[in-house]
Amino acid sequence: MISCREVIGLPSLAKLNIVAGRSGLDRLVRWVHFIDLPDVIPWVQGGELLIITGIGLNGDLDKLKDIVKGLIRKNLAGLIVNIGPYIKEIPAEVVSLAEQARFPIFELPWEVKIIEVTREICSHIVMKQTEERSIKDFLEQLLLFPLADPEVLIQRAAYFGYDLAKPHQVAILSPDLLNEFLQSKKVKDEKSLVAFKARFENIVRDTLRFDGRNVLQMQLADDIVLIMPYENQNAGGRKNSDILLVVFDRLAAEIPGLAVAAALGGKFESLHDARKSYLQATQVLRCFSKLKAAANPIYEYEKLGIYKLLFEIGSDKLALYYQEVIEPLNEYDRKNQMDLVNSLFVYFEEKCNAAKTAKRLFVHRNTLDYRLRKIEEITSRSLDDPYDRLTLQLGVIVGRQIANDIFSFD
Structure with a gap:
C-alpha cells in the first residue's frame, strides 16, 4: 500500500x-x-x-x-x-x-x-504492489535459498535502481513483544493486523527515503528485512547503525509504545555472502532478544567480540567444550544443592571482584571464598592463572548461550 x-x-x-x-x-x-x-x-x-x-x-x-x-x-x-x-x-x-x-x-x-x-492514484497503487511483490520475490531468492546465478540477481536489482555490485549488509528490524502491543491497541482481526504491518513497513521505507538511502526492503513475517549499502566511513559515509536510530526515532513518534530491536549482519561484497549476512543478523537478533544483554536496541555482528568467534565454531563443538569444562560443576551443584556455576558467572561479570560478587549473591565473603576454592578443586583450574580463568569464563558463557539455543543456524 x-x-x-x-x-x-x-x-x-x-x-x-x-x-x-x-x-x-x-x-x-x-x-x-x-x-x-x-x-x-x-x-x-x-x-x-x-x-x-x-x-x-x-x-x-x-x-x-x-x-x-x-x-x-x-x-x-x-x-x-x-x-x-x-x-x-x-x-x-x-x-x-x-x-x-x-x-x-x-x-x-x-x-x-x-x-x-x-x-x-490507482495506477500508482497497482504499480507499487507489483514492485513490492517483485522485490520480495527477489530478496527471498537472495537471502533464503542457495544462490544460483549472482549476475542475474545483480541485473534484477539494477532494474529496481539498486547497485548490489557494491558492499552491503543485511539489517533486520523486529518488533518486540508484538502480541502484547497489538492487544493493548485492540488489534484483534486480520484486516487490522495487515494494516498495522503495512504501516510499520511504510514508516521504515519513508524514513530511509527521506534520509536519501536507496535500500532494498521486504516484510518477512513480523520483521522488516533490509539490504543496506555499506558506506566507507573513512570517506565520510554514515554508519547503518546511526541510520537505523533515525528509523527508531520515527517509529517511536508514529507508533508510540512499540518496542523494536534491530540487528546488522556482517558486510558482504559478493552476493554469495548475502545469505550469510542475513543469517548472522538473524542469529544476533535471536541471541540478544533472549538475553536482553544491551540497552541499545541495535546489535551489530561485527562488534560482537568473543560472541562472534563462538558463533563461527558451531553448536556441537561448543557443547563438547561445555561438557568438559562446566558440566562437573553442574553435577556437584545438583548433588549438593550448591550454586557454583552461577557464582562463577557472577564472579566473572563483576570482573573477578570477590567483594562485589558476594554482595550481589547475598552471601558472606567466606562463603564465596569456599565456593571459589571448590570450583578450582573440581575443575583442576586456578582462578589466578589467566589461561585457566579464560577457559572457565568461556565455559560459563557457552553454557548460558546453549541454554538459550543461540549457537545454531536454522
Whole structure:
C-alpha cells in the first residue's frame, strides 16, 4: 500500500493542497473512491482515500462535519475535497476536527479533472504492489535459498535502481513483544493486523527515503528485512547503525509504545555472502532478544567480540567444550544443592571482584571464598592463572548461550 504522503507527490496532484491532518500523512491508502452521495459513510470500508465535490450536500456544509466524523470513525486514509461551486472552502471547524484526529484533508482545484486523479492514484497503487511483490520475490531468492546465478540477481536489482555490485549488509528490524502491543491497541482481526504491518513497513521505507538511502526492503513475517549499502566511513559515509536510530526515532513518534530491536549482519561484497549476512543478523537478533544483554536496541555482528568467534565454531563443538569444562560443576551443584556455576558467572561479570560478587549473591565473603576454592578443586583450574580463568569464563558463557539455543543456524 502507499501512504498519503506518496499521493501528494504524484505529478497530476501537484495542485493538491493539504489543509488539515498533516501529521497523519503516513496513513495508508488502500484504494481511492469518488462518491458524492448525501451520506457516503455506508459505502466506505476503511483505508480508502475519498474524493467528493459536495454536490450531495445541497449547500449544507454542516453535513460535511458529520461526514468527516464518520470517515475518521471508519478509519479512512483521508479526504480530497474538490473546491468549486458546491464547497468553496473547508469550514474551520472541519479543519480543527481533522487536525485533532490527524486525518488528512486536501483541497483540489475545480479545474483538475477527477478522472485523472483517480486514474493516477490507482495506477500508482497497482504499480507499487507489483514492485513490492517483485522485490520480495527477489530478496527471498537472495537471502533464503542457495544462490544460483549472482549476475542475474545483480541485473534484477539494477532494474529496481539498486547497485548490489557494491558492499552491503543485511539489517533486520523486529518488533518486540508484538502480541502484547497489538492487544493493548485492540488489534484483534486480520484486516487490522495487515494494516498495522503495512504501516510499520511504510514508516521504515519513508524514513530511509527521506534520509536519501536507496535500500532494498521486504516484510518477512513480523520483521522488516533490509539490504543496506555499506558506506566507507573513512570517506565520510554514515554508519547503518546511526541510520537505523533515525528509523527508531520515527517509529517511536508514529507508533508510540512499540518496542523494536534491530540487528546488522556482517558486510558482504559478493552476493554469495548475502545469505550469510542475513543469517548472522538473524542469529544476533535471536541471541540478544533472549538475553536482553544491551540497552541499545541495535546489535551489530561485527562488534560482537568473543560472541562472534563462538558463533563461527558451531553448536556441537561448543557443547563438547561445555561438557568438559562446566558440566562437573553442574553435577556437584545438583548433588549438593550448591550454586557454583552461577557464582562463577557472577564472579566473572563483576570482573573477578570477590567483594562485589558476594554482595550481589547475598552471601558472606567466606562463603564465596569456599565456593571459589571448590570450583578450582573440581575443575583442576586456578582462578589466578589467566589461561585457566579464560577457559572457565568461556565455559560459563557457552553454557548460558546453549541454554538459550543461540549457537545454531536454522
